[in-house]
Amino acid sequence: MYTQAMDLVPQQSESGTKETSVDENELQLQFDARIDAGEFIEAKDWMPENFRKTLIRQISQHAHSEIVGMLPEGNWVTRAPTLKRKAILLAKIQDEGGHGLYLYAAAETLGISRDQMLEALHSGRAKYSSIFNYPTLTWADMGVIGWLVDGAAIMNQVPICRCSYAPYARAMVRICREESFHQRQGFDALLTMMTKGTAGQRAMVQDAVNRWWWPSLMMFGPPDADSPNSAQSMRWGIKRISNDDLRQKFIDAAVPQSEVLGVRLPDPDLKWNETRGHYDYGPIDWKEFWQVVGGDGPCNRERLAARVSAWEDGAWVRQAAMAYAEKHAELQPAS
Numbered sequence: 076m077y078t079q080a081m082d083l084v085p086q087q088s089e090s091g092t093k094e095t096s097v098d099e100n101e102l103q104l105q106f107d108a109r110i111d112a113g114e115f116i117e118a119k120d121w122m123p124e125n126f127r128k129t130l131i132r133q134i135s136q137h138a139h140s141e142i143v144g145m146l147p148e149g150n151w152v153t154r155a156p157t158l159k160r161k162a163i164l165l166a167k168i169q170d171e172g173g174h175g176l177y178l179y180a181a182a183e184t185l186g187i188s189r190d191q192m193l194e195a196l197h198s199g200r201a202k203y204s205s206i207f208n209y210p211t212l213t214w215a216d217m218g219v220i221g222w223l224v225d226g227a228a229i230m231n232q233v234p235i236c237r238c239s240y241a242p243y244a245r246a247m248v249r250i251c252r253e254e255s256f257h258q259r260q261g262f263d264a265l266l267t268m269m270t271k272g273t274a275g276q277r278a279m280v281q282d283a284v285n286r287w288w289w290p291s292l293m294m295f296g297p298p299d300a301d302s303p304n305s306a307q308s309m310r311w312g313i314k315r316i317s318n319d320d321l322r323q324k325f326i327d328a329a330v331p332q333s334e335v336l337g338v339r340l341p342d343p344d345l346k347w348n349e350t351r352g353h354y355d356y357g358p359i360d361w362k363e364f365w366q367v368v369g370g371d372g373p374c375n376r377e378r379l380a381a382r383v384s385a386w387e388d389g390a391w392v393r394q395a396a397m398a399y400a401e402k403h404a405e406l407q408p409a410s
């Protein structure tokens with residue numbers, strides 16, 4: 076669990092003494108200038124403590140979202156309608172586990188251990204995306220999660236490929252490529268049901284769209300006016316586009332896609348606004364959002380319990396790996 080960032084504070088000079096000669100204000104000015112110039116910050120570079128803490132919070136929450144996001148879909152592996160759909164679903168869930176690993180590794184470069192991050196998740200102190208606290212009731216939910224949930228994730232995550240913290244930006248490049256496959260496979264599954272399916276299957280797709288549309292819009296976070304940390308994150312180049320602007324981009328992309336599918340989006344206020352050049356949309360139930368974020372969504376307890384029991388059930392694997400590593404180290408000839 077040692078990371079390259081563990082030697083960040085206190086910094087050691089080559090002679091082994093602490094570097095106290097460089098004034099902190101000067102370092103701050105240099106950091107601000109690098110951010111303004113659009114430079115990337117690497118793990119070993121000096122950074123303000125709040126920048127480091129903000130990134131640890133954001134990257135670890137992102138990692139937690141990836142691995143908790145495996146749970147609602149894992150529920151459907153044994154009930155996929157064909158071998159092809161089962162193989163696709165398994166590959167997607169495996170990708171999400173990989174995304175979690177890249178992101179935990181990126182967060183570790185900031186000087187926090189994976190054990191600390193997982194402890195925060197398991198104790199309920201750390202958050203993950205509230206979308207994964209909704210249940211997956213039918214097979215159509217697998218398609219709608221790919222289309223809308225992974226679609227919203229892409230909209231959120233593409234700008235992070237240009238985030239000022241380089242290890243996070245690098246992880247996001249690969250993640251976004253895989254998310255694009257996730258979105259397409261979801262849309263393809265829905266299109267098959269809508270164009271070749273029965274009336275019952277089409278109704279199942281519509282029902283899933285009705286349930287997932289609004290929670291998907293909430294994935295972009297509260298309105299800009301109620302998002303106090305956003306301005307600082309924009310200043311630091313961690314966040315590039317505001318919550319409301321990303322939400323609008325997502326809606327503008329989703330409406331024509333819903334027309335191709337032949338589903339109705341459950342918002343009577345949704346209509347093209349010629350003047351704005353965007354779709355207008357109805358009010359979002361932020362009370363529901365805060366309730367789910369606060370731990371009181373339909374599946375919060377179930378999701379957390381599944382993660383905690385996976386951690387406990389896996390204890391023997393971690394112990395065996397450690398024992399093997401120690402034995403292997405003992406057998407190495409002394410140099």
Ligand SMILES: [Fe+2]
Pocket residue numbers: 141170171174250254
């Ligand atoms: Fe992912």
Ligand SMILES: [Fe+2]
Pocket residue numbers: 171225228253254257
């Ligand atoms: Fe995904």
